[in-house]
Amino acid sequence: MKIFRVACMAVAMLFTGTSFAQTTTAQGYPSKPVKIIVPYAAGGTGDLLARLIAQELSKQTSQSFVVENRTGAGGLIGYGAGAKSAGDGYTLLAMDSSYTMFRGLYGPRVDWNIDTDLIPVSLYARAAFALVVNPARNYSNAQDLVRTAKEKPAQLMYGTPGAGTLHHVFTARMLSSLDLNMTHVPYRGASDALAAVLGNNVDWTFVAMPTIASQLTNERLRVIAITSDGRSPLLPNVPTLRESGIPMSVANWFGLGAPKGTAPETLAFLNKHIRDALQSPEVAARMKSMGADVVGNTQAEFAEIVRNDLTVWTKVIRDAGIKN
CATH class of the missing domain: 3.40.190.150 (Bordetella uptake gene, domain 1)
Structure with a gap:
């Protein structure tokens, strides 16, 4: 047994x-x-x-x-x-x-x-990413940014969380598709890139939505577009890139x-x-x-x-x- x-x-x-x-x-x-x-x-x-x-x-x-x-x-x-x-x-x-x-x-x-x-x-x-600017730059929408970039080649600066990040590559791809030339300023993370916008040190940046969720009422920040296929529940009045005439999206x-x-x-x-x-x-x-x-x-x-x-x-x- x-x-x-x-x-x-x-x-x-x-x-x-x-x-x-x-x-x-x-x-x-x-x-x-x-x-x-x-x-x-x-x-x-x-x-x-x-x-x-x-x-x-x-x-x-x-x-x-x-x-x-x-x-x-x-x-x-x-x-x-x-x-x-x-x-x-x-x-x-x-x-x-x-x-x-x-x-x-x-x-x-x-x-x-x-x-x-x-x-x-x-x-x-x-x-998805949010395209954020400092209101002092007077960009009300994505087309304002595009128009200014065409008027001032290589003079506008965009920040990213770092060279080689998705933010950087997606931005480079977008600028290439629009035949725009801007200066890349890489930082050591999304929070630093966002701080550069808040400090009015760069024209704009892409940051993922959670990075700015707590900053949506900040008067030194304006979201002018998002990169999702549809609008964000957090920002129902902010258009997508596609709605802004830029046929691209990313998350x-x-x-x-x-x-x-x-x-x-x-x-x-x-x-x-x-x-x-x-x-x-x-x-x-x-x-x-x-x-x-x-x-x-x-x-x-x-x-x-x-x-x-x-x-x-x-x-x-x-x-x-x-x-x-």
């Missing part, structure tokens, strides 16, 4: 090996604080959303998930730090669409493998990544807990109030989005001759 019971246990473990491994991981991980590297300055959308996710993961796991901002080179420094970290689950990376610009802009200059050194874990949000995605070598069980654990967090009405309401759309998907779905965007944006960058 004893032999029979042992045999049954062995068979049960054989057929439930995956579940057993995942349960063990869930019980043992995380056993110490987890660091989430944000490759941009505090206060930008990537930072705000990463902190929200970190807070929820901390609640769910009873372990600290701590955000660390590693800025510079349009996010390349922070991404590199994440890609080169140990794949033990204790260093993660807040990713965004700008990651998919790197192959086209930097190619072999990147000293880590863009295709394999980071593993997409879960995409948690998307957010930045935000998700969590992990270094190569991270255990599949740990990746699955993180994906599940992020998706659980996004089911919370409180989290959904918070993201909505920031102007972000909740996503939440599988690892495979996120990986496919990253692969597709790498292909699309690499072609856009090379076809348009965008350099960094």
Whole structure:
């Protein structure tokens, strides 16, 4: 009888090996604080959303998930730090669409493998950009900006969160399509680029909606267009770029990544807990109030989005001759 019971246990473990491994991981991980590297300055959308996710993961796991901002080179420094970290689950990376610009802009200059050194874990949000100006510049709409740029070639300045970010590449593509010449001023994050507009140091910038959600009543800021396909509930009176005569749209995605070598069980654990967090009405309401759309998907779905965007944006960058 004893032999029979042992045999049954062995068979049960054989057929439930995956579940057993995942349960063990869930019980043992995380056993110490987890660091989430944000490759941009505090206060930008990537930072705000990463902190929200970190807070929820901390609640769910009873372990600290701590955000660390590693800025510079349009996010390349922070991404590199994440890609080169140990794949033990204790260093993660807040990713965004700008990651998919790197192959086209930097190619072999990147000293880590863009295709394999980071593993997409879960995409948690998307957010369109707002085209913001300082009212002192007297731009009431996007066409005012276009008209002034044509009258003053190379004299207008636009800020971005950094060279090589989606903001930079999308702007370069837009200016090329409109045959406009403006001066690019890269900063160390969206919050710094926005501060430059508020300080009237540049003519305009694109920032993701969550970055300006708390600034919509600021008298030193005016939103003259958004890059989504439809108008934002936060700014129902602000037209889209398409409505403004510029037939383009874009949205930045935000998700969590992990270094190569991270255990599949740990990746699955993180994906599940992020998706659980996004089911919370409180989290959904918070993201909505920031102007972000909740996503939440599988690892495979996120990986496919990253692969597709790498292909699309690499072609856009090379076809348009965008350099960094």
